[in-house]
Amino acid sequence: MTPEDDRRDGREPSVSPPERTSLVWADALGIPNAITQTLANETGVKAAAARLAQSDVTRIVASGNGASYYAALALSLASLAQPCGVSVTALPAGVFVHGRYRWQDGDYLLVFSSSGELRDIVNAQKALGIGQFALVTASPESTLNALAETTLVVSAPEQRSLTHTQSYVAALAASLLLVAQLTGDDELELATRATPDLARRNLEHAPEWIDGLALDRLPPLAIAFGTSVAWAAALETALLLKEIAGVPCEGVESREGATSAMFALTDGSLAISLETASDPHLTGTEESCRSMGSRIVRIPCREDDDPRLVPILSFPYALALALRLAELAGRDPDDPPWAENYLSSVRAKRATAPIRERPLPEGSLRRSSE
Numbered sequence: 285m286t287p288e289d290d291r292r293d294g295r296e297p298s299v300s301p302p303e304r305t306s307l308v309w310a311d312a313l314g315i316p317n318a319i320t321q322t323l324a325n326e327t328g329v330k331a332a333a334a335r336l337a338q339s340d341v342t343r344i345v346a347s348g349n350g351a352s353y354y355a356a357l358a359l360s361l362a363s364l365a366q367p368c369g370v371s372v373t374a375l376p377a378g379v380f381v382h383g384r385y386r387w388q389d390g391d392y393l394l395v396f397s398s399s400g401e402l403r404d405i406v407n408a409q410k411a412l413g414i415g416q417f418a419l420v421t422a423s424p425e426s427t428l429n430a431l432a433e434t435t436l437v438v439s440a441p442e443q444r445s446l447t448h449t450q451s452y453v454a455a456l457a458a459s460l461l462l463v464a465q466l467t468g469d470d471e472l473e474l475a476t477r478a479t480p481d482l483a484r485r486n487l488e489h490a491p492e493w494i495d496g497l498a499l500d501r502l503p504p505l506a507i508a509f510g511t512s513v514a515w516a517a518a519l520e521t522a523l524l525l526k527e528i529a530g531v532p533c534e535g536v537e538s539r540e541g542a543t544s545a546m547f548a549l550t551d552g553s554l555a556i557s558l559e560t561a562s563d564p565h566l567t568g569t570e571e572s573c574r575s576m577g578s579r580i581v582r583i584p585c586r587e588d589d590d591p592r593l594v595p596i597l598s599f600p601y602a603l604a605l606a607l608r609l610a611e612l613a614g615r616d617p618d619d620p621p622w623a624e625n626y627l628s629s630v631r632a633k634r635a636t637a638p639i640r641e642r643p644l645p646e647g648s649l650r651r652s653s654e
Contacts, residue, residue: 306445322457342389347379348402355452357374366463393418406427445617456596460593475590494601514594518537528610550577551578552577554578583598584601
């Protein structure tokens, strides 16, 4: 009996796909709890917001690498929706490495680093004399925490995979709460505090959604696009496809998807759109990509979801998509081929056990390829 026969009989398939059995998905199921614990850290959030709101700060320079940079970008983009006493810009941490960034009076660095060992900032802080900074991290016992003026600790109680799930989404929630407090945006604060339940809803729906796509072949390449804060979500979606499935993918803002990123699309490629309520650009960009032979995969958003929450709410769908593509590619999402190169390149201090040595949670199954 095939998995399809199982589904027709109303049973779970006999061979479960990776979005139901992998360690990274098991970690993702803990996202609602991680957000809840992070938002409950009132002292840390208020201390970080108070420092960023002080009169000596006229521009917040938010920075990180990879997914941490996308959390910084989400903060910057979300801050544009309401008047803010300070401007917020987001830059990858590598910008600071060679001393060619010209700091201005009133600049204050806000670092996002899940491990707290972001090499670019550790080295730049020591070598270039970067002054006081604030830190958002899941690792209070880290090099950057020892150097930071103030730290907002996000919760990641079950972050076992090298693909960041809990720590990334918790950092997103922390960044949105910081924006809400800096701008006095009560609506955004209420929306952010509702994200544990919304994330749980989407984690429950994502496996059904990915089954409905009926993906049966690996795309040669893909792009992901979203408008405003959803641009940060598009970058993360692209990263997940690259690191989990090995699919070349570019994440862009929606209009860039229609005017530049679609140029290399071919038959069989994927164009992944990040839906937000009343997005004026999404449909047009989808049509441009479809005209190049690309299949359109739209990550859903409910009409009443605040568009600024899309980086959090789209994550379960993006992860489920990456895991299904990894299955088609024959890649193990829990033992990625890039692990050693990543850890040696990015972190100032190694504190992570090799991924293959970490046990799966009870009830999860490795695929037979192991």
